[in-house]
Amino acid sequence: MSNLPVLIIMPLLLASFLAVLFGIWWPGWARFISIIGTGMALVASIVGLSKVLSTGEALHHYMGGWPPPIGVEYVLDHLSAFMVVIINLIGLIAVVYPPAPGLYEVPRKGIPTYALILLLLGGLNGTVLVGDLFTLYVFLAIYSVATYGLVSLGGDRAMVASLRYLILGTIAGGFYFLGVGFIYFTVGTLNMADAANLLPAFYDSPTIMAAVALIVVGMGVKLALFPLHVWLPDAHSYAPPVVAALLAAIQVKAAAYVIVRIMLTVFQPEYFTDTLPVTTVIVVASAGGIVFGSVMAIAQSDFKRMLAYSTVAQIGFVGLGIGLANPLALVGGLLHILNHAFMKSCLFLVAGGIKHQTGLQQIPRFAGLGRKMPLTMACFTVAALSMIGIPPTAGFFSKWYLVLGSIDAQNWAVVAVILLSSLLSAVYFFRAIEKIYTKSSEGEPAVEQANEPSARILMPIALLAGGIIILGLTNAFIVTQVLNPVAALLSP
Amino acid sequence: MTETYSSLTPLLAVMVPLAAVVLIIVSRQRPNLRESWTIMAALAQFALVASMMPSVLDGRSPETTLFTISPGIALALRVDWLGIMFGASASFLWILTSVYSIGYVRGVSEHKQTRYFGSFAVCLAATMGIAFSANLFTLVIFYEILSVATYPLVVHKETPEAVAGGRKYLVYALSAGVTLLLALALTYYESGSVEFVPGGILAGDVSNNTILMLFGLFLVSFGVKSAVMPLHSWLPTAMVAPTPVSALLHAVAVVKAGIFGLARAIGFIIGPLAMHQSGAMDILAGLAAATIVIASLIALRQDNLKARLAYSTVGHLSYIVLGMSILSVDAWTGGLMHMVNHAVMKITLFFCAGAIYVKVHLQNVSDLNGIGRQMPLTMGAFAVASLGLAGFPPIVGFISKWFLVSGTLETGQWVFAGAFLISGLLNAGYLFSIVVRAFFAPSDKPMKFAEASPLLVVPLIITAVLSVVLGLFQHQVPYFYQLASWVATSIGSGGGM
Known part of the structure; x- marks a missing residue:
């Protein structure tokens, strides 16, 4: 028993209350408290990850001292430690990025924003740490509610997008809840490890099959897996840039985690691959999403909307990793969760920086920005090259493992889709790069007067861009230390 | 190659231009200081490469193993005979091109010179990385960096033609990039290794269909930069770039990186034996021979001087490709020598084209009547290099062609x-x-x-003189003949040639 798993969640939940409480009187404190809270969560998750790596075993915490299956269990293993580090790292960068005017339409200097961001982070951490199917639903609901609030901070159109997301998200949550209910009524337990022991006897039961279908579809909506992605483009493009960064980087990935967790820990992977055609469906949906998202991204002229459709495509890579269900592909998919978190949050924060300095968000009007904001645009270029998959940036390596995985699965159609997606993303990113660097800013006063944003905006962007290259060069360490043990669960 | 020893020199040769990039950007307000960084980096890089020459000629390879880049694969540099041929010629010509570039960009008052010199240095770092890669994975990384770093130079003028040329270049280069990723993955999947081994790593354990597929992927991946028809059409379009770029990158570094990649793929990954058995070399030889003739015919019809030179490059690159596909030791030797020889001669021609443009602003052949009486040194150098490319002795082009032709006759391939x-x-x-x-x-x-x-004039005279000197004293300057024949022999030692 270890207290670390809850020590990751507690500072965030606590800070979200304190941020509001103090922020009402001293607005400056809200940001300060959020940074402290997220920082503590990050430290705890890094300590947790290093403990898991050094011992090679999972850390368990029994809430209130009640052992499972009666009590609620929190588990920090390779997979959840990997996820919490990503969540809290991106979370910290997001709360450090200043709530500059023009980016949010929110009263009282962004105090509600901080509380909601912290709730979102707390919910995400809880979702990946909890070892109990029902409590997972609770955390799912916490982060979802926080998300609906955050999206609506983007203005009028964001409210509509948020409402739409709320309806679909609630239905998706309901699907998951129903699925868990079916499992509970069949095996009589909600603890994941306990259920894993009891479930094989019921693999033929239609109830369990229905439960799997409900959970996967519900999480497919939350993951925005094509064709269940319809809520995502609006929600991500109308949300404030920092919120969009958080949603694309870590929030949608939580659902991917849930699918992986249920497939590997609660069930035996063969149940998803052989008995039921779950992984086949995921592969087809992911491949469709990659092509659809990329093509739609090409059709956009709004920068954030282009990034949002790109997210639909990139989620497909994570989906392929899960769906191909072999160790190499799973490593690629999980690595892409990390890589995409860095790339996409960097890009959304760049979008915020451009919006803040110039008020622009239409790509055709970005002409000449390369001269005016050279550092920001250099970071943008690094992130864009990584999205295309140019080595040695991180994006290349997720594709490398995924291509190896699809060759291993002898799935040449998927190989073709992965390669095609590189070219499609090159089309929409180089279109922006060409605009930014080779066109002059004539007739665009917003660009003529633009200059580099302040260090408070630039630093988070630069950290993420630098991180993209570092992640690329150190991917072998991450793969062998953290991800290979997870992938080993596929073939026990 | 028998032994390797650990050394940091290969890494330094790659890093020096990158350090120069930082300095170039920092001193962007002071052009003279900025250009001195380029010259110093070029000199330092060549000195580093030259310092490895003795031990490489001795058969000892300096090696830098950096770290694991993917489980089981190291990011590593190793300087072998083939690598140092490419590395030494590219880094030497970079010195001359740097001097020439300064004269050129100031002569025509190019804009954004910092971006120009910075991108140029990145290209040379990547080229050196390609030359010294110890395995295919490392090569792919530098190859892709080179692809991207060339883009700012192609679109440098920012005119609609330049931007269109840049788009076309990207379509070709990035498509080649994705096939290269697949080729890399397939190689690793089939053989469990991506090391460069003379004679290849695939012979024996892989089916013919896989060899053919892999060969097709390598052909597309490296064929784009080597401008093998029908993958060549980006190269004439890319001539919209400033002339020093055309000279060093589109006659030496970038296009030869494609040739070099093909040599690595055929000689060190697939292996001549597997190439021979699968029949892949017939495809390659046919494409290359067709490219040689068609490109030369198209070149005849070009009035724009740089376009004519570009098609000439397309043809000459396929000399090398044809030499490699004939799978005889002589033909390989000739092909690899031509990799260096063509570089020296073609860079002379581009330098001449640029000097004419800077001086009298003429770009079309039909306007050049009597220009030799105005610029006798430039046109004299042009004449020397032209004779060399046509294969007249004693200029260096004759020697590579001699080996190429004797290779074809030795294997009885009269057509080639x-x-x-x-x-x-x-x-x-x-x-x-x-x-x-x-x-x-x-x-x-x-x-x-x-x-x-x-x-502008001094560099082009040096390269013209060099192409005569190398031709006359091929055995007194034994490096390239020796190196090329050693490489060819080592590849052929496993059979198949």
């Missing part, structure tokens, strides 16, 4: 010998006609001696 000879005549036709026009055609205005700035 014919391709080389026809192309020689066509070369004389499309290049020497310019020389004749420049010196002997009457011109309507009086021509007085007026050369371009020495920054």
